[in-house]
Amino acid sequence: MRLAAIIFLVLFIGLFVAPSFVLSENVGGNKEEVDVLNQQIAEKKAKIKQIEESIAAYKKKIDQKRLEAVSLSNQVAIIDNRVSQVELDIQATKEKLESLTLEINALTLGIEDKEKVISKQKRILAELIRAYHEQDGKNYLEIAAAYANFSDFYGQVQYLQTVQNDLTLSVNSLRDARQELEDKKKQTEDRKKSYAVLNEELVQKKNDLNEQAGLKQSLLVQTYSSELKFKTLLANLKDQYQAVESEVTSIEREVRKKLESQKQLETEGDSSAKLSWPTQSRYITASFYDPDYPFRYVFEHPGIDIRAAQGTAIKAVASGYVARAKKCSLGSCYSYIMLVHADGLSTVYGHTSSIVVSEDKFVTRGDIIGYTGGTPGTAGAGPFVTGPHLHFETRKNGIPVNPLNYLVRDW
Incomplete structure (x- = not known):
């Protein structure tokens, strides 16, 4: 060769x-x-x-x-x-x-x-x-x-x-x-x-x-650097939290019972197996039951906090009925929206600065239901805030569950 x-x-x-x-x-x-x-x-x-x-x-x-x-x-x-x-x-x-x-x-x-x-x-x-x-x-x-x-x-x-x-x-x-x-x-x-x-x-x-x-x-x-006033503030904050928690639990139960009897969730609600994100932002400042939550001395954090500029659009994460649309004009009052979905799931959107839906109305996944708040002292922010964000909860049969187990991972 x-x-x-x-x-x-x-x-x-x-x-x-x-x-x-x-x-x-x-x-x-x-x-x-x-x-x-x-x-x-x-x-x-x-x-x-x-x-x-x-x-x-x-x-x-x-x-x-x-x-x-x-x-x-x-x-x-x-x-x-x-x-x-x-x-x-x-x-x-x-x-x-x-x-x-x-x-x-x-x-x-x-x-x-x-x-x-x-x-x-x-x-x-x-x-x-x-x-x-x-x-x-x-x-x-x-x-x-x-x-x-x-x-x-x-x-x-x-x-x-x-x-x-x-x-x-x-x-x-x-x-x-x-x-x-x-x-x-x-x-x-x-x-x-x-x-x-x-x-x-x-x-x-x-x-x-x-x-x-x-x-x-x-x-x-708020406490004038007084331990006594701090204890009074602490008691008041716990009372406010318990009042909101009781309201959310009872209303969710009543509305779901009503909708199930009418079979409306079966015919109009979409699957809530995977939820869309309620805001454009994905930056989480406080996680579910976060050990570093700044108000943990008052209550455990039953959702996630998503950083969002004041006035950011909030979208329904799945189709469902507006069970509660609590509007507030005072900064000390907690404004929130609660939607009831199929499969025993409900979602809560807290610290809203504005709400554009009405109770007992049906909303579709992706519909704008309100706008974020959370800036201390602004209408609807409530007492448990450090800055603008959306407090978002998911509840299964009325019990808080980790939203990250339901939200779609699209980032």
């Missing part, structure tokens, strides 16, 4: 089996800069770890305070620790953003190096192909006849074998370099997406910080 044919076969297979590549890390003119960036990234990660350890320490302090008797000084201490925790969380997020920026810069330099290596490998491959064509069509007898002695002939054979080996190495190197290049480009895009997510988190955490500071101020103003 002719050696040239072997060379051609190696080249042919290599080119079609290996379509993509990237250069090795130790090749390229940006290596020193990349090394410096990698060192800076390592330092950032070490700093982030230290901050996260401090955050954990504050969380431990908060947990310890929760075990103590409920008092004004105790609640203020918890809020102060939360403020410190959120401040560190913001600092950690900023460090993560800076680390991602460094990673993107390092990847960009790496991509430049890979592209240079690819260009170089292409030139090498072109030279090898040229060498192949120069020897194309010659067999060993023709090569031997062209040389006066065996030594020269043997040298030429060795040269052809070297060309063959170099072709194989060059094709493999080109393939690997292209793959690395594609990997780095994907990593860069992933880092940019992570940067955007973290940047949004930073904005939300700054809002968290403002809310915690506002909560402390509100608590001190």
